[in-house]
Amino acid sequence: MPTDLEATASPATECEKDFREEKGTLTTRSANITTLAAALKYSEVDLTEWEVERHVINSWEVTISGKRSSSKRDKTYTNYQVKVWLKKRQPTIAENAAEQFRKLVASHSPKKFIRPPRLKSGGYLYELGITDIHLGKLAHSSETGWRNYDSKIAAADYRNATDALLSRAPQGTEEILIVLGNDQFNADNVASTTTAGTPQDCDGRFSKVYRLGVNLSIEAIEKALHIAPARVVIVPGNHDHLTAWHLGEVLRAYFRNNKHVTVENEATPRKYVHFGTNLLGFTHGDRKSELKALPNLMPREMRHVWSSIRHAEWHVGHFHSQKLIEVAGIAVRTLSALCPPEAWHSENGYVGSREGAQGFAFHRTRGLEETFCHNIISEPLRLVK
Known part of the structure; x- marks a missing residue:
């Protein structure tokens, strides 16, 4: 002591x-x-x-x-x-986003949700195939030779595509399938880079673009509910891997009390939708080894339902152009992009692909019966003296 x-x-x-x-x-x-x-x-x-x-x-x-x-x-x-x-301490981006979401939820407390109409007869799953929106991308026509693009134009294009494709939903639609992500956002952080760190031409603050993407997604889902229950599948892209996941979590919380909306936001690299004798697979398409293996991955990863499948398709984005190949009866369909080229794509010659979106009507037993196209007219600009 x-x-x-x-x-x-x-x-x-x-x-x-x-x-x-x-x-x-x-x-x-x-x-x-x-x-x-x-x-x-x-x-x-x-x-x-x-x-x-x-x-x-x-x-x-x-x-x-x-x-x-x-x-x-x-x-x-x-x-x-x-x-x-x-x-x-200053609030982080994640904290700001969380606070924005809390305010968003608090400001939207409907006494009753939109109820889809009752079906006399069903039979169809209708997919909104709107990919590669690249919200926040900035493109000047004088620099690219093609149409201008920014968040305001992107939002208008997305709303127009959603309205046009929903108007083509067939009678007897049991469910609207809305695929989100897939480079819905042009950047994945406040530094305006992709998930891997590649710098991007962006037109606004990350938080502003993120909120716009959330609101556009909610609008699309609520429009779909006037036709049928909505099934939302989140597919992360190489531009927005983390942001797409956060979008899915926001939507899942936002519609948590609406039994007519389901949001699938698992962290798995590939997503599947089983409808009748149809099996649809979704991935962004930016991983080369995965892309080659898709026809073999589907029966392995979905072996518990594979014996009942008669119609199988993969839907991918990333390439900003349409393409269809079939391997052993499994279709791999690349969808067009909603956005025009920005400076980098123009400089490297990645131009001229058709811009737009597609809608797909799958019958429960007969498979894909109708494909609808929403095209955006984007002609090359020529400066004439």
């Missing part, structure tokens, strides 16, 4: 704090508090409100003469000073 003299001589813990509106400092002096984490814990700093800008740790030795202690031996202590500079 230390004597009273030793207890007095050994270094006690001191803590000084000075917090203003946006800045703060704290200093601890002790033999026991030797790290930043220990200083923050002892000082009871609320790290949900404050974050560390920088810190400094100093130390020095103090020796107590043995003449002043009962042990008659000199004793050396190491004192530590931890000084920390702090600043008020």
Whole structure:
């Protein structure tokens, strides 16, 4: 046991704090508090409100003469000073998005949801095949040689495509299949890059484009409900892998009390929809090895229903052009893009593909019976003197 003299001589813990509106400092002096984490814990700093800008740790030795202690031996202590500079935390993008969503949900509390009409006879699944919207993409006609494009134009194109394709839904539609993601967003972060970090030409703040994408998706689902229950499948793209997933979570929460809407947002790389004797597979199409393997992947991954399947298709995006191949009775269909080329695509010659979207009517037993096209007229611009 230390004597009273030793207890007095050994270094006690001191803590000084000075917090203003946006800045703060704290200093601890002790033999026991030797790290930043220990200083923050002892000082009871609320790290949900404050974050560390920088810190400094100093130390020095103090020796107590043995003449002043009962042990008659000199004793050396190491004192530590931890000084920390702090600043008020700013909400992260994710926190801002979460707050926007909370406000969105709070502002939309319908007393009753849209109820699809009752069907006298069914038989059809109708798919809205709208891919590669690239919300937030910026393209100037004077630079690309093709039509202008920005978030406002993209939103108008998406609404027009949705309205046009929904108007072609066949009588007896049991369910509207809405595929979202698939490069619905041009960038995946505030740095305006793709998921892999490739810089993009963007026309606005990430949070603004994200909110626009959420609202457009909600609009499309609610329009579909006037025809039939809606089934939403989220397919992440190489431009929006994370953002598409967040979109799916928002939609799942938004429509959580509506039994006429289902949102499928699993983290699996490929999604499947089973309807009667039809099996539809969805992936973005940017992974070359996966693309080649699609006809073999479907029967392996869906073996529990494969014996009942008579009509099988894959629907992919990414290539901004239409293409259809068939391997062992399984169709791999590449859908057109809704957007025009921006500077990079134009410079590299990736131009001239038909812009638009497709609607597909699948009969429960007879398979694909009708395909509808919504085309956007986009002619090359020629500057004539």
